[in-house]
Amino acid sequence: MIIETLVTTINIDRSANLSPMGAVFGERLDIFELRPYAGSRTLENLRQRREGVMHVVDDALLLVRALLDQWPERPPLNLATVVAATMLKEYLRAYEFRAKYIDETSHRASITCEIVEQHIGKPPRGICRGLNAVVEASILISRSQFLPAEEINRHLPELEQIVAKTGNASDREAMALLLAHYHSTSARRTIGQP
Numbered sequence: 001m002i003i004e005t006l007v008t009t010i011n012i013d014r015s016a017n018l019s020p021m022g023a024v025f026g027e028r029l030d031i032f033e034l035r036p037y038a039g040s041r042t043l044e045n046l047r048q049r050r051e052g053v054m055h056v057v058d059d060a061l062l063l064v065r066a067l068l069d070q071w072p073e074r075p076p077l078n079l080a081t082v083v084a085a086t087m088l089k090e091y092l093r094a095y096e097f098r099a100k101y102i103d104e105t106s107h108r109a110s111i112t113c114e115i116v117e118q119h120i121g122k123p124p125r126g127i128c129r130g131l132n133a134v135v136e137a138s139i140l141i142s143r144s145q146f147l148p149a150e151e152i153n154r155h156l157p158e159l160e161q162i163v164a165k166t167g168n169a170s171d172r173e174a175m176a177l178l179l180a181h182y183h184s185t186s187a188r189r190t191i192g193q194p
């Protein structure tokens with residue numbers, strides 16, 4: 001099972017890094033796997049300091065802002081209680097973890113993480129198709145460097161419609177940000193700019 005989460009780690013300059021990452025769970029609930037691509041800051045940070053915090057959230061706008069690194073205001077952070085890292089102030093669940101093993105033999109590293117502390121935050125909003133549709137769209141757009149544009153363009157209109165029909169205002173804002181980012185970067189790609 002993969003839960004789409006937000007992971008905080010500490011950058012080399014000691015600032016906080018916040019990234020959407022899938023957390024893969026097997027039978028055990030105290031261990032999960034992160035699978036960052038080579039070159040990601042989360043991988044580099046966990047190589048340097050093997051600690052971070054994984055957050056379960058249901059805030060699509062926060063997830064999209066973290067993906068695009070676009071903030072009117074950065075989200076408030078607290079110090080974690082067991083590991084040397086920072087954590088979001090608002091979450092559903094937050095799991096402080098230590099990276100036990102890092103396997104980089106494939107293009108996607110496999111990091112086995114052990115949960116050392118957990119925090120219970122806000123109650124979840126419940127199953128919402130609008131939220132799920134923003135998550136799907138954000139994954140598609142985060143892969144736009146290597147997925148064919150036709151595939152992304154095929155799925156986006158339906159996801160957009162689901163968000164419009166079933167999401168809340170923050171889901172709709174998240175979807176609008178994602179689409180604006182996607183259209184501006186795909187226009188740049190078409191005319192060959194970096």
Ligand SMILES: Cc1cc2nc3c(=O)[nH]c(=O)nc-3n(C[C@H](O)[C@H](O)[C@H](O)COP(=O)(O)O)c2cc1C
Pocket residue numbers: 004005017018019020021022023034035036037039040041042043067135138139142
């Ligand atoms: C819902 C969601 C899940 C993601 N899961 C992963 C993942 O498991 N591994 C990964 O390398 N990137 C994943 N990404 C893409 C990263 O968030 C994105 O590449 C980000 O820029 C990496 O940030 P970093 O360089 O600060 O680690 C995901 C994106 C989204 C929206």
